[in-house]
Amino acid sequence: MTSYARVDFQTDQEVRWCPGCGDYTILASVQNFMANAGIEREKVVFVSGIGCAARFPYYMNVYGMHGIHGRAPAIATGVAITNPDLSVWVVGGDGDLLSIGGNHLIHAIRRNLDLTILLFNNQIYGLTKGQYSPTSEPGKATKSSPAGSIDHAFNPVSLALGAEASFVARTLDMDRKHTTAILQAAHEHRGSAVIEIYQNCNVFNDKAFIQLTGKTERYANRIDLVHGAPIIFGAQKEKAVVWAGGRAEIVDRAAVNPSDIIVHDAHAPDASAAFALSRLSHGPYGPTPIGIFRSVRRPVYDKVLDEEVAMSKAARGDGDLKALVTSLGTWTVD
Amino acid sequence: MDSDHSPVNPVTEAPGAAATNGGVRVDRADRMVIRFAGDSGDGMQLAGNRFTDAAAIFGNDLATLPTFPAEIRAPAGTLPGVSSFQIQIADWDILTPGDRPGVLVAMNPAALKVHLKDLRDGGVLIINKEAFDERNLYKAGFESNPVEDGTLSGYDLHAVPMQTLTKAAVKGTGVSGRAVLRSKNFLALGLILWMFGRDTKVTEAWVAKKFAKLEAVKNANLAALKAGYNYGITTGSFARQIEVSPADLPPGTYTNVNGNAALSWGLIAGAQLAGLPLFYASYPITPASEILHELVRHRNFGVKTFQAEDEIAAAGAALGAAFAGSLSVTGTSGPGLSLKGETISLALMTELPMVIVDVQRGGPSTGLPTKPEQSDLFLAVWGRHGESPLPVLAASSPSDAFEVAIEACRLALKYMTPVILLSDGYIATGSEPWRLPDMDALPDLAAPLASGPNAGDRFLPYLRDIETMARPWAIPGIPGLEHRVGGLEKEEVTGNVSYDPANHQLMTDVRAWKIANIANDIPDVEVDDPDGADLLVLSWGSTFSAVRAGVGNARNQGVSVAYARIRYLSPFPANMATVLSSYRQVLVPELNMGQLSRMIKAEFVTPVLSVNKVEGQPFTATEIADEIMKVMGQ
Numbered sequence: 001m002t003s004y005a006r007v008d009f010q011t012d013q014e015v016r017w018c019p020g021c022g023d024y025t026i027l028a029s030v031q032n033f034m035a036n037a038g039i040e041r042e043k044v045v046f047v048s049g050i051g052c053a054a055r056f057p058y059y060m061n062v063y064g065m066h067g068i069h070g071r072a073p074a075i076a077t078g079v080a081i082t083n084p085d086l087s088v089w090v091v092g093g094d095g096d097l098l099s100i101g102g103n104h105l106i107h108a109i110r111r112n113l114d115l116t117i118l119l120f121n122n123q124i125y126g127l128t129k130g131q132y133s134p135t136s137e138p139g140k141a142t143k144s145s146p147a148g149s150i151d152h153a154f155n156p157v158s159l160a161l162g163a164e165a166s167f168v169a170r171t172l173d174m175d176r177k178h179t180t181a182i183l184q185a186a187h188e189h190r191g192s193a194v195i196e197i198y199q200n201c202n203v204f205n206d207k208a209f210i211q212l213t214g215k216t217e218r219y220a221n222r223i224d225l226v227h228g229a230p231i232i233f234g235a236q237k238e239k240a241v242v243w244a245g246g247r248a249e250i251v252d253r254a255a256v257n258p259s260d261i262i263v264h265d266a267h268a269p270d271a272s273a274a275f276a277l278s279r280l281s282h283g284p285y286g287p288t289p290i291g292i293f294r295s296v297r298r299p300v301y302d303k304v305l306d307e308e309v310a311m312s313k314a315a316r317g318d319g320d321l322k323a324l325v326t327s328l329g330t331w332t333v334d
Numbered sequence: 335m336d337s338d339h340s341p342v343n344p345v346t347e348a349p350g351a352a353a354t355n356g357g358v359r360v361d362r363a364d365r366m367v368i369r370f371a372g373d374s375g376d377g378m379q380l381a382g383n384r385f386t387d388a389a390a391i392f393g394n395d396l397a398t399l400p401t402f403p404a405e406i407r408a409p410a411g412t413l414p415g416v417s418s419f420q421i422q423i424a425d426w427d428i429l430t431p432g433d434r435p436g437v438l439v440a441m442n443p444a445a446l447k448v449h450l451k452d453l454r455d456g457g458v459l460i461i462n463k464e465a466f467d468e469r470n471l472y473k474a475g476f477e478s479n480p481v482e483d484g485t486l487s488g489y490d491l492h493a494v495p496m497q498t499l500t501k502a503a504v505k506g507t508g509v510s511g512r513a514v515l516r517s518k519n520f521l522a523l524g525l526i527l528w529m530f531g532r533d534t535k536v537t538e539a540w541v542a543k544k545f546a547k548l549e550a551v552k553n554a555n556l557a558a559l560k561a562g563y564n565y566g567i568t569t570g571s572f573a574r575q576i577e578v579s580p581a582d583l584p585p586g587t588y589t590n591v592n593g594n595a596a597l598s599w600g601l602i603a604g605a606q607l608a609g610l611p612l613f614y615a616s617y618p619i620t621p622a623s624e625i626l627h628e629l630v631r632h633r634n635f636g637v638k639t640f641q642a643e644d645e646i647a648a649a650g651a652a653l654g655a656a657f658a659g660s661l662s663v664t665g666t667s668g669p670g671l672s673l674k675g676e677t678i679s680l681a682l683m684t685e686l687p688m689v690i691v692d693v694q695r696g697g698p699s700t701g702l703p704t705k706p707e708q709s710d711l712f713l714a715v716w717g718r719h720g721e722s723p724l725p726v727l728a729a730s731s732p733s734d735a736f737e738v739a740i741e742a743c744r745l746a747l748k749y750m751t752p753v754i755l756l757s758d759g760y761i762a763t764g765s766e767p768w769r770l771p772d773m774d775a776l777p778d779l780a781a782p783l784a785s786g787p788n789a790g791d792r793f794l795p796y797l798r799d800i801e802t803m804a805r806p807w808a809i810p811g812i813p814g815l816e817h818r819v820g821g822l823e824k825e826e827v828t829g830n831v832s833y834d835p836a837n838h839q840l841m842t843d844v845r846a847w848k849i850a851n852i853a854n855d856i857p858d859v860e861v862d863d864p865d866g867a868d869l870l871v872l873s874w875g876s877t878f879s880a881v882r883a884g885v886g887n888a889r890n891q892g893v894s895v896a897y898a899r900i901r902y903l904s905p906f907p908a909n910m911a912t913v914l915s916s917y918r919q920v921l922v923p924e925l926n927m928g929q930l931s932r933m934i935k936a937e938f939v940t941p942v943l944s945v946n947k948v949e950g951q952p953f954t955a956t957e958i959a960d961e962i963m964k965v966m967g968q
């Protein structure tokens with residue numbers, strides 16, 4: 001196996017994001033992850049849509065396509081279906097993947113194609129210079145919503161779970177260690193893996209994630225989901241998550257019986273618990289779960305289709321053109 | 335010839351000798367148009383297709399025209415619910431499904447109402463007598479019963495109690511209830527087979543295979559078929575049979591194929607000839623869905639099909655598969671082609687091979703979804719943002735779709751470009767005998783596949799082939815060829831993103847030149863002009879059959895007229911200008927409001943006479959002949 005360093009995944013193209021943009025940090029995390037993960041470079045394909053985030057493939061020294069706005073999941077679907085042994089990655093912003101490309105995203109997830117989908121959520125349209133996005137909080141004042149947005153926002157994790165995702169996680173651009181661990185888990189997962197990455201756009205939506213990244217705030221608000229561990233958080237681990245009337249609820253840990261604290265099960269066959277956890281927050285404005293919400297196995301579209309082709313060849317032999325064109329019956333004129 | 339101008343014996347359109355067969359008169363005809371019409375639940379398409387097979391195997395030349403209602407289940411017995419199947423059989427090389435039937439089967443009053451006006455005077459009219467009850471007459475808008483009020487006195491009418499006969503025939507086969515009458519299409523078919531002197535063997539074999547798992551249904555259908563046939567033999571009311579001899583077709587092996595199947599097979603052949611896997615992505619839409627249905631059955635050719643969430647996704651998936659090394663195709667009809675536009679532009683920018691099939695139907699919008707039209711030509715040639723030229727080809731008949739599909743694949747792969755292939759609803763569902771080409775003599779298709787670095791130890795994705803100007807195709811998985819493509823303008827040679835104004839001009843010019851140069855790699859337009867005519871009639875796509883037949887018809891009336899068909903609509907063949915300038919007048923019939931006409935006027939600055947029609951039906955040969963006669967002042 002070839003051994004790589006980060007530089008092997010860098011291209012000679014000048015990276016053109018604004019200085020200080022969270023996209024740089026994510027790029028570094030992904031390149032480092034690739035170098036250490038033992039993935040052969042020629043087997044990797046990055047497909048993106050349009051937006052700041054979607055410039056990503058130009059900076060990755062692998063096979064790549066910078067597509068059109070919203071359509072990256074569709075394009076990646078074609079790559080994955082026809083070449084199941086490639087490692088196919090999708091990169092897009094919240095506008096790209098949730099607004100114009102929302103339809104393709106949910107169907108790629110539903111089919112469980114072997115794709116890793118990186119959703120860079122900065123809660124704003126960056127490339128078009130600052131309009132509200134489908135994840136912007138209601139009331140957000142932007143160029144296209146001077147009086148405050150009246151759109152209700154998507155919760156991307158809830159959306160992915162609702163679309164039957166087999167793997168859904170959330171991470172933060174700033175936390176490279178966490179990002180790397182999630183990338184590793186997603187890469188090992190067979191099927192569509194959705195990673196929502198909270199990404200700071202320091203030009204049009206700075207500090208959107210301060211509740212999770214701020215030096216003091218993060219201790220109070222970051223709920224780390226760890227499979228098999230009770231869900232507790234806070235600077236002193238003084239908070240816990242329990243079931244209350246079918247919902248997940250945050251309580252003072254001292255006030256509940258330790259056995260009532262939810263033990264996170266990312267592999268639960270049913271998505272209800274993961275969904276309930278995704279509803280603990282609706283945007284990074286208070287306590288917000290981070291980590292792997294769900295990771296289960298189910299048939300992978302591209303593999304199943306490959307098997308169908310192989311089975312058809314085994315049962316009927318390799319296709320023969322002459323047999324095909326005469327299959328409806330023929331007659332001869334002398 | 336193929337027209338209403340010839341002196342017509344009501345039934346035997348070209349009168350021949352009459353003989354007798356056990357007392358029944360047998361009229362000989364060189365051709366005959368038969369139309370099966372009924373409610374969409376009456377199984378008329380099935381009856382028509384089975385008759386087609388019997389005629390094909392007998393050796394007639396033939397052409398078919400199925401017509402479906404737009405709604406799957408329009409209310410039974412109503413005019414919108416009528417479905418029909420027309421076939422013309424002949425003992426010579428015919429081209430069209432014919433203009434007006436000489437034999438009409440009408441299974442209910444609505445079918446009679448819709449189709450009677452087309453039946454030739456004195457033609458044979460077979461009706462399902464028992465369907466002419468008050469309710470059905472009312473639904474069809476008849477004020478009195480045409481069977482009794484003299485309306486049908488000008489025809490050779492046979493009012494057959496099809497329901498009673500069917501019930502009696504299927505007794506004891508095990509079908510019951512409403513299923514009993516479902517076999518009545520086989521009764522009608524049996525009668526028609528008798529009438530044309532065909533035995534029932536071909537149909538029986540088909541029924542046995544098709545309904546092998548449904549014993550009762552199989553037996554009921556066979557019984558009804560026989561009963562219909564025997565009714566012909568035993569009933570005094572049928573005074574004659576019609577004999578159409580086998581056609582004198584060129585020697586070879588033939589099959590009967592519709593356009594969607596032939597096109598699908600052409601794509602499979604294209605992939606085989608290129609040594610590439612075939613990927614077909616589509617979203618269901620009439621009349622293109624059958625291509626998806628056909629291809630999914632051939633996984634043993636390595637064919638992968640993908641039913642996408644919409645046409646944009648289908649185009650996107652096809653483009654992704656192209657990037658990843660498949661022969662990629664996406665198929666749709668007009669509304670879907672609109673949706674694919676942005677992705678086609680990306681294919682053009684990334685210079686990846688891809689075939690986009692548009693089986694045209696009546697538009698705009700949902701328009702006439704089950705009817706043919708040629709009104710997407712502008713969309714195919716011009717309908718994208720930016721300067722975005724690409725090759726556009728059109729199939730001209732069901733069997734021609736096979737060859738054109740291969741040709742579309744050849745151009746896409748050789749020139750690394752998206753190619754649009756136009757078919758239409760008439761080609762898609764119509765069928766004709768196809769003399770099978772020598773499968774071993776089909777051309778090898780090649781793509782500029784990259785196997786290693788092309789500039790020292792570097793790989794430059796936009797370093798072009800100097801002859802074709804195609805860029806190399808580097809498929810993921812090959813070490814050292816990692817590269818990025820995308821929609822932002824590319825720097826020539828390196829393929830890096832470039833905003834340089836001069837580079838954009840250069841790349842725009844190169845992309846245009848690459849496509850324009852294809853004119854030198856395609857056959858010249860062939861003109862059929864036996865006696866130095868002044869008038870040239872030009873067809874594209876499915877108007878071929880009516881135009882050629884119409885030209886033949888005009889020539890029979892002593893008019894000198896030249897004829898050509900164009901398969902390549904962008905770029906035009908290299909000799910187009912010469913051909914056009916060789917005629918005093920050029921007539922262009924199209925099932926649109928003059929799209930090719932305008933393209934020719936614009937590109938060659940030459941006057942063109944347009945003949946246009948958008949009535950959801952193909953031209954008839956007569957219409958074309960009439961136009962020719964008008965132009966010639968006759």
Ligand SMILES: Cc1ncc(C[n+]2csc(CCOP(=O)(O)OP(=O)(O)O)c2C)c(N)n1
Nearest residue numbers: 050051052053069093094095096125126127
């Ligand atoms: C069809 C189409 N519509 C609109 C645009 C303009 N556009 C480009 S990127 C973008 C939104 C970008 O927002 P997001 O996807 O969140 O990415 P970010 O820039 O924030 O990373 C829009 C509207 C486009 N390129 N194509």
Ligand code: SF4
Nearest residue numbers: 018021052126201202
């Ligand atoms: S606009 Fe925002 S998201 Fe885009 S590059 Fe600049 S900081 Fe990053």
Ligand SMILES: [Mg+2]
Nearest residue numbers: 093094124125
């Ligand atoms: Mg964004």
